[in-house]
Amino acid sequence: MKIKDIGIDELELGDERFRISYFFSLDSLIRSIKEVGLVNPPVVTARSGRLLIVAGWKRALACRELSLSPLPVFLLEEADDLKAFRMSFLENLTVRRFSLLEKSEIIRKLVGFGEGEKKIIKTYLPLLAIPPTYDYYTLFMNISSLKPEEKELIHKKNVPLAALQRLVEFTPEDRSPLYPLLLPLGQNKQKDLLEIIQELCLSGGLSVKEILEDGELKTVLLSGNLSPLQKADKVNQLLNKKRFPLLSARQEAFVSAKKKLAWPKDIKISPTPFYEDKKMFIEFSFQSKKDFLKKISALHEAAAIEDFAELFETNEDD
Amino acid sequence: MIEANFKPDKIYIDSQAAGYPLTEKIQHNTKGIPFEIVGSVHELLEDIRTVKDPVSFGKKNLLLTVQKGEFIKPCPCTPGYIGCNYFIINLDLNCPLDCSYCILQHYLSNPFLTIHVNREDLWAQLDTFLANQKRDGLRIGTGELGDSLALDHLTESSKDLVSYFRKKKNVLFELKTKTINVENILAVEPAENIIVSWSLNAEEMAESEERGAPSIAERLEAAQKLAGKGFRLGFHFDPIILHPGWEKGYKTMIKSLLSSVDPDRIAWISLGTLRFAPHLKPIIRKRFPESRIFYEELIRGRDGKFRYFKPIRFRLYKNIIDCLRREGGGRIPLYFCMESREIWQEVLKKKPRGKEDVERTISLPLGRRA
Numbered sequence: 001m002k003i004k005d006i007g008i009d010e011l012e013l014g015d016e017r018f019r020i021s022y023f024f025s026l027d028s029l030i031r032s033i034k035e036v037g038l039v040n041p042p043v044v045t046a047r048s049g050r051l052l053i054v055a056g057w058k059r060a061l062a063c064r065e066l067s068l069s070p071l072p073v074f075l076l077e078e079a080d081d082l083k084a085f086r087m088s089f090l091e092n093l094t095v096r097r098f099s100l101l102e103k104s105e106i107i108r109k110l111v112g113f114g115e116g117e118k119k120i121i122k123t124y125l126p127l128l129a130i131p132p133t134y135d136y137y138t139l140f141m142n143i144s145s146l147k148p149e150e151k152e153l154i155h156k157k158n159v160p161l162a163a164l165q166r167l168v169e170f171t172p173e174d175r176s177p178l179y180p181l182l183l184p185l186g187q188n189k190q191k192d193l194l195e196i197i198q199e200l201c202l203s204g205g206l207s208v209k210e211i212l213e214d215g216e217l218k219t220v221l222l223s224g225n226l227s228p229l230q231k232a233d234k235v236n237q238l239l240n241k242k243r244f245p246l247l248s249a250r251q252e253a254f255v256s257a258k259k260k261l262a263w264p265k266d267i268k269i270s271p272t273p274f275y276e277d278k279k280m281f282i283e284f285s286f287q288s289k290k291d292f293l294k295k296i297s298a299l300h301e302a303a304a305i306e307d308f309a310e311l312f313e314t315n316e317d318d
Numbered sequence: 319m320i321e322a323n324f325k326p327d328k329i330y331i332d333s334q335a336a337g338y339p340l341t342e343k344i345q346h347n348t349k350g351i352p353f354e355i356v357g358s359v360h361e362l363l364e365d366i367r368t369v370k371d372p373v374s375f376g377k378k379n380l381l382l383t384v385q386k387g388e389f390i391k392p393c394p395c396t397p398g399y400i401g402c403n404y405f406i407i408n409l410d411l412n413c414p415l416d417c418s419y420c421i422l423q424h425y426l427s428n429p430f431l432t433i434h435v436n437r438e439d440l441w442a443q444l445d446t447f448l449a450n451q452k453r454d455g456l457r458i459g460t461g462e463l464g465d466s467l468a469l470d471h472l473t474e475s476s477k478d479l480v481s482y483f484r485k486k487k488n489v490l491f492e493l494k495t496k497t498i499n500v501e502n503i504l505a506v507e508p509a510e511n512i513i514v515s516w517s518l519n520a521e522e523m524a525e526s527e528e529r530g531a532p533s534i535a536e537r538l539e540a541a542q543k544l545a546g547k548g549f550r551l552g553f554h555f556d557p558i559i560l561h562p563g564w565e566k567g568y569k570t571m572i573k574s575l576l577s578s579v580d581p582d583r584i585a586w587i588s589l590g591t592l593r594f595a596p597h598l599k600p601i602i603r604k605r606f607p608e609s610r611i612f613y614e615e616l617i618r619g620r621d622g623k624f625r626y627f628k629p630i631r632f633r634l635y636k637n638i639i640d641c642l643r644r645e646g647g648g649r650i651p652l653y654f655c656m657e658s659r660e661i662w663q664e665v666l667k668k669k670p671r672g673k674e675d676v677e678r679t680i681s682l683p684l685g686r687r688a
Contacts, residue, residue: 246629
């Protein structure tokens with residue numbers, strides 16, 4: 001590759017055929033170029049008399065912001081788009097990690113440049129740290145088909161692959177009302193929420209909109225008093241109740257039985273996960289013999305209340 | 319339904335498997351089917367991962383290879399639940415039937431129908447293993463990682479296995495199947511310690527979730543033939559699936575079973591409700607989009623697998639066991655597969671201390687039942 005100085009306006013920024021990164025901030029790069037100059041020039045290649053960026057979009061855009069002229073570039077003399085893209089991809093691979101969206105874009109571009117499906121799966125997916133299976137190939141192709149505004153949200157909120165895997169299984173119409181619920185939640189909850197909604201949709205033959213317009217859910221979503229996170233959490237709870245009615249009823253019965261006992265606040269009592277057996281656990285801390293005996297005495301008092309047995313009745317199966 | 323004489327699309331022969339008598343027998347029994355000698359099974363498996371549905375592809379293609387490790391392993395059961403001390407012989411892996419709930423869809427890294435052809439090593443390993451097992455009533459079988467009889471017309475393994483185990487009087491040997499591929503067994507003499515078992519389900523579930531498997535009536539007809547010949551039978555109500563009309567569905571199946579087969583010829587019936595590892599869910603969703611099996615209340619059990627919330631399991635088991643007893647199956651030994659102590663206690667009123675206790679319950683010889 002030859003290095004060459006060009007005028008910034010010689011770059012054809014409208015042709016994004018080699019571009020894989022979209023969501024980035026130029027601030028730190030601009031600061032760096034101002035201070036030390038452009039250390040690593042972008043790679044460009046000529047097509048129909050115009051220069052297209054093969055690698056270094058961020059650098060090129062930062063230089064444009066700075067009106068840096070002349071702009072030093074590496075000129076790649078390669079007429080084949082696939083070969084040019086491959087070169088830039090392999091070069092990039094050695095210096096940085098790709099985000100999920102960038103990986104999906106790389107795969108889509110490879111398909112567009114005519115690389116075969118089998119070769120992409122066997123050769124490129126491992127390079128991108130993606131398991132080399134058809135299912136993962138399809139998943140990343142589906143991610144690449146999301147709308148730009150969806151991609152931006154996903155990028156901003158750093159939605160994990162496990163949630164994306166679910167998300168792309170929804171239709172675009174179904175995805176749209178999901179984002180406000182999804183994005184305030186942590187990564188694990190995102191995945192769980194999507195799974196529950198998807199199963200409710202599939203089992204009831206309903207759309208996401210129809211599910212969310214149902215009774216209490218609608219009230220929560222329209223409420224002006226709740227923050228986005230509070231709304232998402234409340235919706236999550238209500239959906240869980242719909243999806244797991246027996247389990248939810250048992251949980252509610254347990255909470256209600258516990259309330260009747262005026263259970264000591266600093267002693268935690270809990271059933272086994274999902275009530276798989278009848279054992280219950282208590283947990284408390286103490287820092288002296290006196291403190292310990294006080295807690296034991298509080299437990300004795302709770303157990304003496306007539307309704308104590310009700311705690312166990314909530315976990316009867318027949 | 320697949321035909322009883324299932325034929326693969328193609329046979330891949332691991333170069334290390336060439337020349338074994340069983341390889342030659344299979345080639346003889348599959349004349350006309352293309353085959354390819356493969357130098358690297360690893361590369362073959364890498365290749366199959368790139369196809370759209372490796373599981374379906376694997377179900378149509380046969381791989382003959384050698385078992386480099388142990389043929390015999392204790393059944394791993396599942397953490398946190400009570401096992402039954404069963405031992406498994408890993409002869410053939412995978413199965414041409416295509417059940418939506420089958421754990422093999424994700425359990426095995428090799429999706430091919432695989433036959434381990436080095437049977438000479440199997441007999442040697444069995445000799446050593448059984449010589450070290452001093453107790454009576456040890457149960458061992460071939461149907462855990464594949465159907466015991468689905469490929470029997472190609473391998474004729476059942477004849478050899480029955481002949482081998484017939485002499486091991488203190489061992490109960492089980493062939494477990496959903497097929498009606500019993501011609502080879504019908505050709506050999508029965509023995510009290512040989513049990514041929516069928517997985518049974520409500521007919522509606524068999525039709526919708528057990529793609530390619532014979533109907534319940536056909537399975538029972540095959541069982542009846544073997545009982546007529548003098549074989550002992552086993553049945554596995556597994557996975558029991560909650561579905562609209564399940565009570566009627568399981569009742570009909572139980573009535574058919576007990577009107578087809580003398581309960582005294584039934585060595586045991588196991589029961590287990592639907593359970594599967596989380597990784598199986600997306601596979602079921604993709605391969606069986608019409609299946610509704612995971613829309614019920616499935617929670618994460620102690621082993622991390624999905625299973626019905628306990629009150630549902632309790633109701634399913636109680637109803638089915640009551641039905642079995644009402645319909646004349648009260649003396650048949652029952653056990654749960656991968657269930658909790660609480661379920662054993664609440665439903666069967668038994669308190670097994672561990673897998674040895676369960677084994678003792680099941681291995682009761684005929685005529686000594688409570």
